[in-house]
Amino acid sequence: MVKNDKSQDKLNPNNQFNQHVSINKGQNYCVVSCSKHRMPDFIDVIDEMTIKGWEITSGITSDDGLVFQTLIKLSKN
Numbered sequence: 588m589v590k591n592d593k594s595q596d597k598l599n600p601n602n603q604f605n606q607h608v609s610i611n612k613g614q615n616y617c618v619v620s621c622s623k624h625r626m627p628d629f630i631d632v633i634d635e636m637t638i639k640g641w642e643i644t645s646g647i648t649s650d651d652g653l654v655f656q657t658l659i660k661l662s663k664n
Contacts, residue, residue, distance in 0.1 A: 623653065626654070629654060642659055
């Protein structure tokens with residue numbers, strides 16, 4: 588696994604969407620994560636991202652008290 592350097596951070600920022608939900612996002616792929624105790628916040632973020640054109644790629648998963656969801660955004664070319 589490659590650690591992010593500053594150039595990667597500009598291309599793939601880790602966005603703190605709100606106080607409890609984080610998004611590791613590239614141009615066409617992202618992973619949304621949140622504490623399992625903050626599911627309403629997590630659901631709100633996933634809803635907002637799907638409205639903006641992101642598509643859920645697989646089922647939700649969890650590890651160490653966090654839940655994760657992956658999404659993709661297809662190019663319009």
